[in-house]
Amino acid sequence: MDEETHNKKWKITHRKIQEIVFHLLKEHPIKEISVSQVCKKANINRSTFYDHFEDIYELFDVTQLNKRKELFASFIKQSNPQEKFSFYDLQSLTQFLTFIKENGWIYSIVLKSRQDFPITEGFEELYKVLIDPLKKKRPELTDNELAYYFIAFQSSFTFILKRWSDNDYREKEKEIAAILINSMPLILKNKQR
Known part of the structure; x- marks a missing residue:
C-alpha cells in the first residue's frame, strides 16, 4: 500500500x-x-x-472541537455575507441563537462538558470579533487584561447557553440574545461606540 x-x-x-x-x-x-x-x-x-x-x-x-468548528463554519455559510455579523447586535445574535437551537443536541453535549476557560481552540474567530477591535481602540490594555475580558464574556455566554440548553431551548432566541447582550462586560460593549 x-x-x-x-x-x-x-x-x-x-x-x-x-x-x-x-x-x-x-x-x-x-x-x-x-x-x-x-x-x-x-x-x-x-x-x-x-x-x-x-x-x-x-x-x-x-x-x-471539530464539531464546533464545523457548526460555526456552517453558520457563517448560512449567514447573509452582505450583513456583518456582530455579537452586539440583537438581530445577529438572535440569528446565531436560532442556529444553536436548530443544532441543539450537539450544543447540549458540548456545553455539558465545558468546565474551563478560556476556550481557545475553535474560538479564534470570536476572539477576532470581540477582542481585536478592543485591542486597537485601547492599546494600553495588556494581552493578559484582554484575556480576562474574553474569559468573562466566554464564561457568561457559555453558561447562559448551558442553562438555555438545560431548559430544552424553551425561551425565545430574542429573549436569550437580550440577556447575553446585557450580561456582556461593559468594556466590550463600550468598544462599539
Whole structure:
C-alpha cells in the first residue's frame, strides 16, 4: 500500500471513530463510553484506536472541537455575507441563537462538558470579533487584561447557553440574545461606540 492510500485510510478511520463517539454521546455521558465499545462499533482493534487517540477523553476533545468548528463554519455559510455579523447586535445574535437551537443536541453535549476557560481552540474567530477591535481602540490594555475580558464574556455566554440548553431551548432566541447582550462586560460593549 502506498503512502497516499495509507494516509487516506487513516483519515477515514480517524473520522469514523469521531462520528461513532459523537453518536454515542447522544445517549451516554463520556464516562460511560469505553474504548472497547468504540472499537466494536467501528469494527477496529484497540491498537488501531490507540494509533489515533490516547484515550476516550482525547477522542472527545478532538471530536467536540471539530464539531464546533464545523457548526460555526456552517453558520457563517448560512449567514447573509452582505450583513456583518456582530455579537452586539440583537438581530445577529438572535440569528446565531436560532442556529444553536436548530443544532441543539450537539450544543447540549458540548456545553455539558465545558468546565474551563478560556476556550481557545475553535474560538479564534470570536476572539477576532470581540477582542481585536478592543485591542486597537485601547492599546494600553495588556494581552493578559484582554484575556480576562474574553474569559468573562466566554464564561457568561457559555453558561447562559448551558442553562438555555438545560431548559430544552424553551425561551425565545430574542429573549436569550437580550440577556447575553446585557450580561456582556461593559468594556466590550463600550468598544462599539
